[in-house]
Amino acid sequence: MATTYDDGQPKRSVTGQNEKLVIAASSLGTVFEWYDFYLYGLLATYISAQFFSGVNETTGFIFALAAFAAGFAVRPFGAIVFGRIGDMVGRKNTFLVTMGIMGLSTFAVGVLPNYASIGVAAPVILLVLRLAQGLALGGEYGGAATYVAEHAPEGKRGLYTSWIQTTATFGLFAALLVVIGFRFALGEEAFAAWGWRLPFLISIFLLGVSMWIRLQLNESPVFQKMKDEGTTSKAPLTEAFGKWGNLRWVIIALLGAVMGQAVVWYAGQFYALFFLEKTLRVDGATANILIAIALALATPFFVFFGWLSDKIGRKPIILGGCALAAMTYFPLFGALTNAANPALAAAQASAPVTIVAYKPECSFQFDPVGKNKFDTSSCDVAKTYMAKTGVSYDNVEAAAGTPAVVRIGSVSLTAPDAATLAGPDKKAAIAAYQAQLQAGLVDAGYPAKADTAKINKVAVVAILWALAMLVTMVYGPIAAMLVELFPSRIRYTSMSLPYHIGNGWFGGFLPTTAFAMVAATGNIYYGLWYPVVVAAATVVIGLLFLPETFKRNIDD
Structure with missing residues (x-):
């Protein structure tokens, strides 16, 4: 077997520490960070009730999702701050710092007093903690992916880094199991009152384990070589983003790969879960179990597609997953409605709901200050109630004054x-009308919630698995591709920014944006246009501009 590249430079292999330790330690530490980060998303309904109780229910949930998204909003800034440190100081020490910030912020959510106790200070502090989590995660992922890739033998970077790609799903899976366990152990009433805090509190123990695991690692051999030779970057931000030669690849990576990967990831896992709970009215415990099963079945395919990308390339797998998502999301989510809440699907088919109203009198059903009761027009009275039911409806324009x-x-x-x-x-007129609407919906067969006994659980798991498989296609090879796009001296900084803009902004804001689109239109599927359009745009841009990288030498 050849031991040098074509230019005479020696080929790198894992030295100084066992390659399984490198993968396991990097991956397990990252799993715990994702566990911390995603607890908030899984418990958004409870957090909405605890910290945003000063506004109406629909606004409160959108606010809770917005605070969830805030953690994603600052991830690019974490990528810039910690990416720079990682390229100047080292990979290992940087992600030790990010881990500490993440663990302590998560623990603090578990002890934070709610809105009833300290008023508006509660959601403000919650938002600050989410921002700290986002900054930490912005610095974590790039370090872990770069660290593993720089240890990987030639021809196995996709396989090795795919284990890092499993960590987001494993972290979500671990959070699901913990939440499910506490819900069943405590009961729904106790869990809603105080038990939701326990998954956050136990993160302090996970922090201790994670720190110990990461302390066993040595520095990356590529970074150590640069440090010994004095060739590390003195100004990684300027080199990464101040020079068009590198900046153009940052932009292409974002728009031609990561943007689509991000919306597929969050639509296939988080939006699917929220859709089950909030739109299809499946009880939270059942929804968590079903998606946990689907994730468990799909997770090995992260590694499979990472391995396959070492054979056929990163580009066809990532863009293929985006294309399939754009083509299948509407039929898949429609099938999910039929399987998870057949009574709702039947009612929508036999007795569709339409609101006929003069559009200028209709407010967007979102109140950022919690003062608007949406009771100043007949349209608002109708739409406010329909927004609470989650029933899909069409809009028809009426004449003014009607x-x-x-x-x-x-x-x-x-x-x-x-x-x-x-x-x-x-007040009496509105209450009487709401009672009429409720009776009308019941008579038409619209259920208040999904009947657990009538859920086709096999079909639901199969659909969720299909959505998760698309996630594994786009996400499995992405770390290897990003590492290969950029030179080693500015790799941490360069790859972190497009990854976290894509996943933090395009992906992280997906649930909030999609539910706001649903609230604005009344169509429960309208929010899917967001991931469909973004994924389709990535396919076009990627085909035109994204290079294939899987045979590149990454030691330079």
């Missing part, structure tokens, strides 16, 4: 003109 009408199949219910009412009369 009161809003909700059609449930062949039944038409005219909303009261709230502008002409006041005080107790308005």
